[in-house]
Amino acid sequence: MPQFSKLTPNLVVGNVERSLAFYVDVLGFARGMTVPDKPPFVFASVTSGPVEIFFNDAADVLKAHPDWSDRVKPSVANSMFLEVAAVDDLHDRVKAKAKVVVPLATQWYGMREFAIEDPDGFMVTFAQRVNT
Numbered sequence: 001m002p003q004f005s006k007l008t009p010n011l012v013v014g015n016v017e018r019s020l021a022f023y024v025d026v027l028g029f030a031r032g033m034t035v036p037d038k039p040p041f042v043f044a045s046v047t048s049g050p051v052e053i054f055f056n057d058a059a060d061v062l063k064a065h066p067d068w069s070d071r072v073k074p075s076v077a078n079s080m081f082l083e084v085a086a087v088d089d090l091h092d093r094v095k096a097k098a099k100v101v102v103p104l105a106t107q108w109y110g111m112r113e114f115a116i117e118d119p120d121g122f123m124v125t126f127a128q129r130v131n132t
Helices: 016-026 058-064 087-094
Strands: 010-013 030-035 043-048 051-057 079-083 099-106 111-117 123-129
Touching: 010 016, 010 058, 016 030, 016 043, 016 051, 051 058, 087 099, 087 111, 087 123, 099 123
Parallel strands: 010 051, 079 123
Antiparallel strands: 030 043, 043 051, 099 111, 111 123
């Protein structure tokens, strides 16, 4: 059996520049690689510690794979769950800049968490393990 070493979400988005700005300016990720070097981008990445997220332009993906038209549809049914330190501080920093879709609360399973919706409708949950 293979041993998996990393998972990198690869999000198909409506506007790479908008997604890049949101994840860097609102959520605090570091800007990674872009293709091309200057806008308009067809690809970009962001990082924070071991976490990396890719953004691919939907129109560019459909040019390369026209038969994927039924697959290239961002949706809140797609989500990411990120564990963070100081979830309360992150919540306080982003709540005025992002649409909070699940309010900050401590859950029965020992996580303090909240969720936002990114510009393409992806739900991103941020959570911190707490003593219950």
